[in-house]
Amino acid sequence: MLEFAILGLLQESPMHGYELRKELTAKLGAIRAAISYGSLYPTLRRLQAAGWITEAAETPATAEEVPALTSRRGRVVYKITAEGKERFAQLIAQAGPETYDDTGFGVHFAFFARTDQATRLRILEGRRRKIEERREGLRDVLGRAAERLDAYTLELQRHGLDACEREVRWLEELIANERSGRAPTVPNIGTAGGRREDNSPPPPGETRNERP
Amino acid sequence: MLEFAILGLLQESPMHGYELRKELTAKLGAIRAAISYGSLYPTLRRLQAAGWITEAAETPATAEEVPALTSRRGRVVYKITAEGKERFAQLIAQAGPETYDDTGFGVHFAFFARTDQATRLRILEGRRRKIEERREGLRDVLGRAAERLDAYTLELQRHGLDACEREVRWLEELIANERSGRAPTVPNIGTAGGRREDNSPPPPGETRNERP
DNA sequence: CGTGCGATGTATCGGTCCGATACATCGCGG
DNA sequence: CCGCGATGTATCGGACCGATACATCGCACG
Numbered sequence: 001m002l003e004f005a006i007l008g009l010l011q012e013s014p015m016h017g018y019e020l021r022k023e024l025t026a027k028l029g030a031i032r033a034a035i036s037y038g039s040l041y042p043t044l045r046r047l048q049a050a051g052w053i054t055e056a057a058e059t060p061a062t063a064e065e066v067p068a069l070t071s072r073r074g075r076v077v078y079k080i081t082a083e084g085k086e087r088f089a090q091l092i093a094q095a096g097p098e099t100y101d102d103t104g105f106g107v108h109f110a111f112f113a114r115t116d117q118a119t120r121l122r123i124l125e126g127r128r129r130k131i132e133e134r135r136e137g138l139r140d141v142l143g144r145a146a147e148r149l150d151a152y153t154l155e156l157q158r159h160g161l162d163a164c165e166r167e168v169r170w171l172e173e174l175i176a177n178e179r180s181g182r183a184p185t186v187p188n189i190g191t192a193g194g195r196r197e198d199n200s201p202p203p204p205g206e207t208r209n210e211r212p
Numbered sequence: 213m214l215e216f217a218i219l220g221l222l223q224e225s226p227m228h229g230y231e232l233r234k235e236l237t238a239k240l241g242a243i244r245a246a247i248s249y250g251s252l253y254p255t256l257r258r259l260q261a262a263g264w265i266t267e268a269a270e271t272p273a274t275a276e277e278v279p280a281l282t283s284r285r286g287r288v289v290y291k292i293t294a295e296g297k298e299r300f301a302q303l304i305a306q307a308g309p310e311t312y313d314d315t316g317f318g319v320h321f322a323f324f325a326r327t328d329q330a331t332r333l334r335i336l337e338g339r340r341r342k343i344e345e346r347r348e349g350l351r352d353v354l355g356r357a358a359e360r361l362d363a364y365t366l367e368l369q370r371h372g373l374d375a376c377e378r379e380v381r382w383l384e385e386l387i388a389n390e391r392s393g394r395a396p397t398v399p400n401i402g403t404a405g406g407r408r409e410d411n412s413p414p415p416p417g418e419t420r421n422e423r424p
Numbered sequence: 425c426g427t428g429c430g431a432t433g434t435a436t437c438g439g440t441c442c443g444a445t446a447c448a449t450c451g452c453g454g
Numbered sequence: 455c456c457g458c459g460a461t462g463t464a465t466c467g468g469a470c471c472g473a474t475a476c477a478t479c480g481c482a483c484g
Contacts (some may be wrong), residue, residue: 002470018433026357027365029349030372033313039470041435075433098443101245112364137241145238152324153239159382160242163375170371214441230462251441253464287462310472 001107002035002043007052007088008111010080014056017041017076031106044078052084088114095123100130121178128171135164213319214247214255219264219300220323222292226268229253229288243318256290264296300326307335312342333390340383347376 009015009023017040025034047053056079080088092115098104105127112120138161146154221227221235229252237246259265268291292300304327310316317339324332350373358366 016433017435026353027361029346029353030368033346036471037433037435038437038472043469106368109368110365113362134241134245141238141241149239150325153322155386156242156318156321163378166375166378174367228462229464248442249462249464250443250466255440 004091014077014079052087053078100126124175131167216303226289226291239322264299265290312338336387343379
């Protein structure tokens, strides 16, 4: 999972560890607290050993407009390689069962802008199936085994069931939106050109209306 | 976390590994998929080594055993010890920051029937604080860094923010309910007596009305 | 003027937990 | 009678976390 996220992020621009963690936290804030350095640095070394990323010593060579936000020091900047991009594409294409658990799905979803529409659809449907199964399990427990459990445990199940139903509805919306055609597939996947701002892929869920 | 859950479950009745896993899955189904044996068995051995649980061999001494209704074969039944109960109480009393993350909170909540009211309140408020922080983080990202992120990532954040707001409301309800007085604290904590059916502790959240 | 503190930055270690795998028994239906 | 799904115990490698250590920088406060 971390491997996937790192490869995905480094395609946007080269980064050093600290920066990577911050971006990761911002991008995945909805599903994970914060990536631990105890995972990050070993993973970076693993990716480097596999040839998917390289160290790029920070050099001020070009006279580009460089945002002054970051000061340059003895930092280790990582950069994705061609093999790394292949690896990332391969990880997207696989999309096995582990892609549908909470974390796996969240990470994949976060990189949907770099995922082709067919795969997006497949992942969304796989996730929906998985959540539906969890939902059925909870309904079973609440129905059949209710008297064996105390009130707090039952309340926990109800809350979980609620969340499942809500997520299924959310996924249905996304799937419908995905099927309905317009799919830019990939706004920017090339190596070329530095910063790009935004060219808004398809607005996934537009309906932001009902509020209790 | 597993340690806590096992000690909690074994206070209801002795169990063997397989059974333990099933009960665990039923009780924690709302927050975790299923406990892996790769965690369960090593943890059982660790708890045994610490003296918090003991093996209670199920098979009687006689070599020839006529198979009864249920098949009993070389199953290893575990039973909690007095030290184990102390350990469980101690784990409840500690309730550190790790108690407020998703899994930690869920597991603690599942054993609220064995937790005193003051601690329940403390845990609920700690969890609320944590979720509120996550919520603020998501609002920040959606506000300040929105144009740096693609539409899918933003949708993920929105969904996460929604879940946060919902959980805070749920917690508020539970906290209000908890404060409002009636708290049986512990319905059954004793070692004695076999199966008990139910004597319904306080209904934590009663309001089950609004449906969009 | 200095001093300490929070942000930036890299790194390791022990421990928890998961996923895959292996193996053995039992009851039941085809 | 044979396979297959449920029951049951167990191990191994790997992913990830939390605590910890250490070093530099800018700046706010005394």
